[in-house]
Amino acid sequence: MIREIAARRYGEAAFQIARERGTEEPWSEGLSLMAAVFAHPEMAVVMQEARISTDDKMRLTERALEGVDPLVLNLARLLVHRGRTALAPQIAEAFQELVDAERGIAHAVVTTAVPLSEAEARAVAEKLSEISGKQVVVEAQVDEGVIGGLIARIGDKIIDGSTRSQLAALKRRLQEASA
Structure with missing residues (x-):
């Protein structure tokens, strides 16, 4: 960066x-x-x-x-x-x-709890390509705090499909329901 x-x-x-x-x-x-x-x-x-x-x-x-x-x-x-x-x-x-960018290539930083295999990285790149409309090159990072799922950052866009964020959202809903 x-x-x-x-x-x-x-x-x-x-x-x-x-x-x-x-x-x-x-x-x-x-x-x-x-x-x-x-x-x-x-x-x-x-x-x-x-x-x-x-x-x-x-x-x-x-x-x-x-x-x-x-x-x-x-x-x-x-x-x-x-x-x-x-x-x-x-x-x-x-x-x-x-x-x-001129060639239509986007770079994504993908953070997961465990290292991605080559096949998983390709699958993530293909899915992100569908979403972004660009060819995506994936840079994989590992952060055990993610727990599960992944967080993808393409430019200024973040796609958070991590278990950590889902648990945080569940916690907020439970707190709101009990309030």
Whole structure:
């Protein structure tokens, strides 16, 4: 989930550039590589180290991202210059969300009490696709507090079919009936 407004803005700007140029796929690959490079623990330490010059950080970045779209490299340089390399994974995520939205693909976070099997995940994705009218990619999470059933979040929509919420609703009805 993207927490930083700046990351979303960088992702949106990158998407606009890539879309105008018809280079969404190279940008997606380049941003994924940039995110992996800057998220690597050793690289993160180097990028935060004040004793290492910006020029040295730039050279290291250019070597690590050799071969990516030149504009992706420019974005990486900008992040190094501004000390914002930690945003790279969120920028890549924001960009990919926009590409997927344009392609009619939605991402759903599905929370269950126990891990979903591949077949169950496919069945949930198919049902959510019917509901949303989009192709759905499921990211499964486990939360034993759900007790049973599932909670699905697609964008800003939540479908709560958990046993926990059903028990809470039953509790409210019983309290209202006894009042």
